[in-house]
Amino acid sequence: MSTPTLATALPAGAVKIATDPSTEPFWLAARERRLVAPRCADCGRFRLPPSPFCPHCQSTAVDWTELSGRGTVYTFTVVHGFPGLPDITLVPAVVDLPDAPGARLVTNVIDVDPADVSIGTALTVDFHPVSDGWLLPVFRVAGSPVPGPAVKERA
Template identity: 75%
Template sequence: MSARVATALPSDRITITADSTTEPFWLAAKERRLVAAQCGDCGHFRLPPTAYCPQCQSTAVDWPELSGRAVVYSFAVVHGFPGLPDATLVPAVVDLPDAPGARLVTNVVGVLPEDVRIGMELVVDFHPINDGWLLPVFRVAGDEES
């Protein structure tokens, strides 16, 4: 069996549902910017976004733009997906150095799954999905042009 590079799901297989709490994240992604919810009172970062801060219960929220850097915290390798038996996916949880304490569930793309490692440095990219939205995915840092 030949090695398969990890990809994101085809665009037509991904649909998001945004609400007033998550819409700023998705609108920024649509502009190819990665942001995170940060409490406007205590500064605590949180992903996924929530209506109130879990630290101080404030509803004040800021959306600072992040550098797009990330580090693999955890990952899995998925060979096959319903209706896509040849798909190779690497879903991952990544730490965002610019948003201490925030972790994002995402996909690592453009890499052989056996090369992914805990602690690997990544950089954000954006994958088109349904309804004109863009999904933040990550590539190995230094491989952005791949």
């Protein structure tokens, strides 16, 4: 019996983060290993991805709300191979965030056998290093052990 290939995130150098005034608070919080979401200061609705104005009321007023890091799989796919990385397995997912009703985050589920992911799977946030010192929010199956530093620092 073979060992299943675990899903991972893309290597650090394969992901570039570009910020603007609407997205920078999200990325700065991620750099501190915190998950945040913009909430309209006028109508109270959450929005992800961050945008310069609320899509519901068009207000530009925003409050950044720290989230618990819990989520559930709304939908996902499994990708075997990536251009230039034929042996990689990815599980891109859209994650519902219970602390931010109506907001969903596009991310990756990591360190899991893809066969163990399904719609509704409970997740917790983690952060994966990417280029230029940024950290990318990724998710793990809730309750799964977090690998030691040697695994987390892989490129």
